[in-house]
Amino acid sequence: MTAPRRDDRDRGQVTVEFLGMTPLIILTLVLLWQFVLLGYTFTLAGNAADEAARAGTAVLDRQAACETAGVRHLPSAWEGGARVTCGESGGLVTAEVRLQVPVLFPGAVGFPFRVEGHAGAVVEETD
Known part of the structure; x- marks a missing residue:
């Protein structure tokens, strides 16, 4: 019986390492997506408060x-x-918008906390 060559001992190592890293890669992407949803919800709350x-x-x-x-x-x-x-x-209209942050998919389950947007605008004179 001959000793295995150096090249044969490392065969498949990249596949094993990739499979081991796949859950970490997926978790990182999920967390990044959740942070994008959080930021977008803050943006929506602020814009809705301004418009209100x-x-x-x-x-x-x-x-x-x-x-x-x-x-x-x-x-x-x-x-x-x-x-x-x-x-x-005092001649100022204020609006506060509270939105629930969705978990992974908008319209599905939300986190138990809310983000808030605040805005104010001066009342226009009517003649």
């Missing part, structure tokens, strides 16, 4: 217009868990 506050400045029924605009400017997957609250004091 802006919509509440120009009409007489500020509360209804503000809340409607806040939800209208959200993608359908984020509308379900959205909470829009509006208020007015």
